[in-house]
Amino acid sequence: MSLLPLVQKPLTPFPSSNFSNKPKHKTQMSLNFTRRTTLILCPTISITLLSEQQNANAFDFRITVPDQTLEEAEDGIQNHANNLLQVKELFEGESWKEGQKALRKNSALLKQDMYTIIQAKPGKQRPELRKMYSILFNYVTTMDFAARDKDVPRVWECYDNIVIALNNLMSRLL
16 A cells, blocks of 8 residues: 555645745744735835835936926027037047037037927927927937047037037027
8 A cells, every 4th residue: 555655644835835844033024925915016116106206316307497487498598509519629629528528518408498499389380390409419419429439520520510400490499
């Protein structure tokens, strides 16, 4: 009767379970979540965390400054455009890193101003203005990459394109 010893053995848990015969300490806290609890808690927690706007270190994916008005954007756009064009002096002196930093800083400020002004324009004008806006800042990005690679002819080609695109866009915005 070979079956008799198998029946008389005590039942043991599955080998994959985390069952141990050691007593748990009272200070050790254990959380056991079932799949159902996890399915309910995870979306709830993530929605709660993502909906909070009060975190100081949270990412802000908006392009415009929330408190920037149309008048502030119009006042600052000319100054930021001139500052963007002044990076030419840094690139002429072959200050590549400083030129890149100034290019990024001034283009970001100009981008905020332009976006605010474009949003205030009538709906029929916006697609054309957005296209021109996109062309301008694509040239800025290309110039940044050219400066990183220290590709002098491409930097000057991009600079000339930036001047043309900026003049076209400024004449339409103001």
